[in-house]
Amino acid sequence: MHGQDDDEENCVLPSLKNIVTLPDDTSPRASCSRLAPKKGSCQVAKELFMDKDISNCEYQKEYKFCQIKGTQGNYTVSCNISRCGGQVQVRTWIMSGSFKVDKFNSSSHLERFIVSLIGRASYQPGSAFCFIDCSLSQIEPEDVSPTTEFLPRYMFENIDAELFDDDYDFDLHSASQLLLIPIDFRLKTKKHRKKKMININVLFIDSVSRHHFYRSMPNSVNLFENLNARYMAADVDSVDAPLVLDFRLLQSIKSRTFESFQAFFDGFVNPYVKPFGTLSNPPDPLKVHPLLSSFKQLGYHTLWLEDMCWEWEWGISKNIGVVNKSLDHQELWLKFKHALQKTLIDDMGSTFANCDILRANNVKDHFHGPNAVCFNGRHQHEYHLEYLRNYQRTMIEMHLPYFSFNEINVAHEDTGLRIQTLDKDLAKYLHFASSQKNTLTMIFADHGNSYGSIMDHTPEGQIELFHPMFFVIIPKLVRSFIGDVRMRNLIKNQNRLISILDMHYMLKAFNSKSNDSVSHTQNHHKILKKFPIPPEGLLSEIPANRSCKDIPTIMPNICLCEGFDxxxxxxxxxxxxxxxxxxxxxxxxxxxxxxxxxxxxxxxxxxxxxxxxxxxxxxxxxxxxxxxxxxxxxxxxxxxxxxxxxxxxxxxxxxxxxxxxxxxxxxxxxxxxxxxxxxxxxxxxxxxxxxxxxxxxxxxxxxxxxxxxxxxxxxxxxxxxxxxxxxxxxxxxxxxxxxxxxxxxxxxxxxxxxxxxxxxxxxxxxxxxxxxxxxxxxxxxxxxxxxxxxxxxxxxxxxxxxxxxxxx
Structure with a gap:
């Protein structure tokens, strides 16, 4: 762990070794210093989280019935269904809230069908995947065991009966491949990139404190270190390497996601209202369009990708006010589809595959297990990041600007260990993202783990609850777009007390024609008049004397600043x-x-x-x-x-x-x-x-x-x-x-x-x-x-x- 003291009594704050600073900075030192970690808490964290056996997906065998290779406009498909008894069925998601089922008895017919999905004339948002279901009746006995069986029968019993013909029976030796389908965006969108437009790539990882990110994600932290080492080793004016900013004092708004999303997308926090109950719907749906509209007006394509089941009571369905257990499946889908149209979200990628993935793990959400969320021998987040990588590569090849928001819930569970399954795959993806020269990448959490094991062992767990992690990767072209003054402010603000509200107004400012046209919080929401939120968020210099009284939070909350509480x-x-x-x-x-x-x-x-x-x-x-x-x-x-x-x-x-x-x-x-x-x-x-x-x-x-x-x-x-x-x-x-x-x-x-x-x-x-x-x-x-x-x-x-x- 970077910055971790081995002394059992004294713990220090984690930080990158290669910190990008302003050598000529003469501004006053920030008055907010992070609360000193509780004595012995680092030893507690070491005993709870370090050197533990982490679950993986190796107990499942991965089956690849089809593979897609190539790049935009030049894809090839190869399939082999010889193991499937001469027949597979392919389930493709359609925007009627269900799967369309096609059956194939030859690999060549299946290949042609997959090619047609890539080049189809009418792309439906959220349909960039299919399931290839195979009965493994022809597999040798030693290839199938209780640990390599993939889909138990109960999974198919939970899917609408009309999706399966009576004459096609899945036995206990069945498998399903989730195949991600490239989409040719030329079919829907013309080239629309103005000279000064950057891509916005947001990775939201629920329930990860700053400390827990450092202790759990060594590969990702090492990537940040290496990127900054390259940046700092070269001439700053000419260096083409991206830099990584590490914001050390992000104050959580509340120990829950909904209010954090309100701040991020709507620029709004109400510190006075009584929060709705955990199992209740929000009194008002989340407003996503206040942020996305400023990008849509400039021709951006918008993606919302998450790992939750749209039918369940968490995730986007709850956020946009759809969840209603009294509705049947079709009524719920129509309500969901109608609400989604108001959000200005163009695409949901592979999101609609999540219900099947979670059912295969015998859970409806991630919050209380399993220790690894697996599907066909792969972690769920691998599909998530693979789709994101393919989507962004396609958009860049087509010169189409995009705003992508991606929610990962792997850390939202009891043990605090499962996030370690994400580390290598996240580091690999972030290496790709950092190489996209015109893309700003934000990685942040809303809060730390709100019910993890550390809560039972040290008061530091509660401080971590309100101290989430936040990193930004900024390539050279993006730095040029931001400008010298704003970049200096961003670098300086790494050590200032900040809020998710500051992220919102930063993103809004990217698309403003002038400072006067920025939607300032005092005009946008009267309730926030008493809180001096800078009009350009993190692009403005955050005052050195900012304290918790200057940013809205929802009680109960613990201020990160020493001496406030x-x-x-x-x-x-x-x-x-x-x-x-x-x-x-x-x-x-x-x-x-x-x-x-x-x-x-x-x-x-x-x-x-x-x-x-x-x-x-x-x-x-x-x-x-x-x-x-x-x-x-x-x-x-x-x-x-x-x-x-x-x-x-x-x-x-x-x-x-x-x-x-x-x-x-x-x-x-x-x-x-x-x-x-x-x-x-x-x-x-x-x-x-x-x-x-x-x-x-x-x-x-x-x-x-x-x-x-x-x-x-x-x-x-x-x-x-x-x-x-x-x-x-x-x-x-x-x-x-x-x-x-x-x-x-x-x-x-x-x-x-x-x-x-x-x-x-x-x-x-x-x-x-x-x-x-x-x-x-x-x-x-x-x-x-x-x-x-x-x-x-x-x-x-x-x-x-x-x-x-x-x-x-």
Whole structure:
């Protein structure tokens, strides 16, 4: 690992050895310095990720029934289907949302068909591939084994029945080749490259921190080193070698992709809105056209390539607001096709092959395995990068400008190891991309791994979560197009705090006629007026004094800059903050269960029970303070806890108030889907995945594990018209900094209405007005927290009490 110190206690920040700098730079040093890595975290990372056996696809045999060779306008096809019992079927994707099936009983007929696909008169976007399905009945027995069988029968059972004739049966010894088809773009597009136009090549690799890229991708890092070594060894004015810029301080917007895509394509981030749930659709579809339109107007061809299944609930279908599980296949496709037309995306390459690839791996997405995503003896990303290489080579041969965006999810999984399967293939592809003299290549991530194993072992994992990697490869012709002043700014900005928003406005500026015509964020989105985003993004000089308050982020978030968030001791006042977080989330859970009409004794997701809190960070602002902290809760799985990262705002104006801003669940929770209550946000659910059983509400007095030594508990009863209401119990958690309140109904049938009001002095309170809550059978409802925060109220006496009345 470059820049890695072997000392177990002291870790240093990774960086390229060959760093391109400005030797005559006299600008002030950037005020933002990256948070120092936590002591011992490099040793933890070494134990978790280095020198491990990495899965590959060698357990599968690769079959090549057809091969295509040549270049644009001069392709040759050779096929051999002798192993297939005299017959294969070819599935080609058509823009009706399904496969067209053709059967062939000779290699020559198959060759002619493949040639016709290359030269077809009407190209359909996303159809640049086919599957050649073969029943291996003629293969010698030793060639087929449980480890070399490729497509299990279940795969074909998941595909529409009309795609296969009854008389053509796939046995267990079947194989399928994914063949990528070159497309002759002369059939659709005329030459349209103006003198000053460059290609834009964007590689987005989901969930890769800067540190994890350096520790996991040595071949790719070495390529960057070698490119810069060539650049630095030659005369800068005449050197034809590309240079690599390494942006060291990319601040993540959120630990999720959708909001990062909003920033990249739409130039927009709303730091104030409550994010939609993990399993919900975005309230508004992702707007891709604000960025792509500026390129389309100049004649660019646009490509969106990703490795997700378009039918599933992640990927572009979710981003553009298509996913709807109530729709049948054809309805979903029509909705998808209609939404896609609005995006200004011309082509989706081999994207529509992904559903079959993922089904063959017995998964619907990449997020929880397998350890290697394979198809016919090759990694899925090999097809991805091969298509990208072929597409770009064709576009360059045809002198057609292109904008390509390519999403790879290989790193989005639990172990943190699978990204290593990408390294050699990515380095090989980037070597090709760097040789394209008129192409700017960007490689970046939106955030680090949001639930990987490093989270369980060191607080550094959370810092890495908000510190993604970002590199740019710039050949000489592109440097000439950018110009000297802008290039100096780019080089300088490697050490400045930046945002994905800066990428958006850089790309917009490439196509502007003048600085005045650039769509500036203050005009484009009123909500961002308070954030000084440079009008040309990274092409402008980022101010040296830029800090996290100058860029919009979505809480909970950790600023990369040293000194912005202050670590504090985990003392008693933060125990009340942690209880406020969990109480608020339990209220959300209960509301969702009630909306789904889940009876108390049938609830599977139990109330969150706090066991500890840690990593408290504080940042002070003019009229508020933001506290971020980890809250650890019990789970139903032995030796497992759930980790929640939460952000709480303490506002001083117009009154002292307490607000839960946002939260993220950082540990794995996908496996709870098999036992969760229907309609409940999975991030809120703790249930019994192995038993799939009903949760029985525990005795309310045993629910609060923080009660000793940081919090003590009292219970109070309420009278109504002189009669003690035995079902209703007020629970008070307290310490020297304040109180936290709940009401519990311990009866099985009665429903009560509780009117409740806090009476406090010199405390931050989560509720200010008198409010009424309906307390159903066996419900426990969080009522509010009142806490003294010493930064504001250190020498002030405080009081806390409540008024409550109950009625049936």
């Amino acid at each position: 202050f670590p504090v001791q985990n003392d008693s006042q933060y125990a009340l903050i942690a209880d406020f977080v969990v109480g608020s989330l339990n209220n959300q859970l209960l509301r969702q269960q009630n909306m789904q009409r889940v009876p108390p004794l049938r609830r599977r997701c139990k109330h969150l029970q706090t066991t500890a809190f840690q990593n408290v960070m504080v940042s002070h602002h003019i009229d508020h303070t933001i506290i971020t902290l980890d809250v650890i809760v019990e789970t139903e799985v032995p030796d497992e806890t759930a980790l929640l990262l939460a952000a709480v705002k303490l506002k001083t104006r117009p009154s002292y108030s307490l607000e839960l801003m946002k939260y993220d669940r950082l540990t794995v929770y996908g496996h709870y889907s098999i036992c969760a209550d229907h309609g409940v946000d999975l991030q809120l659910c703790i249930c019994s995945p192995h038993q799939n059983g009903i949760h029985v509400t525990p005795n309310i007095l045993n629910m609060f594990n923080l009660s000793s030594p940081l919090l003590t508990m009292e219970t109070k009863t309420i009278e109504h018209e002189g009669v003690l209401q035995e079902c209703i119990l007020i629970i008070v958690l307290k310490n020297k900094f304040g109180h936290s309140y709940r009401v519990s109904n311990n009866c099985d049938k009665a429903v009560f209405n509780l009117q409740f009001a806090l009476k406090t002095k010199n405390l931050f309170v989560s509720v200010e007005d008198v409010h009424t809550v309906s307390v159903g059978p066996r419900d426990t409802i969080f009522l509010g927290t009142a806490v003294s925060y010493t930064f504001y109220t250190q020498k002030k006496e405080w009081t806390s009490d409540f008024l409550a009345s109950v009625s049936k």
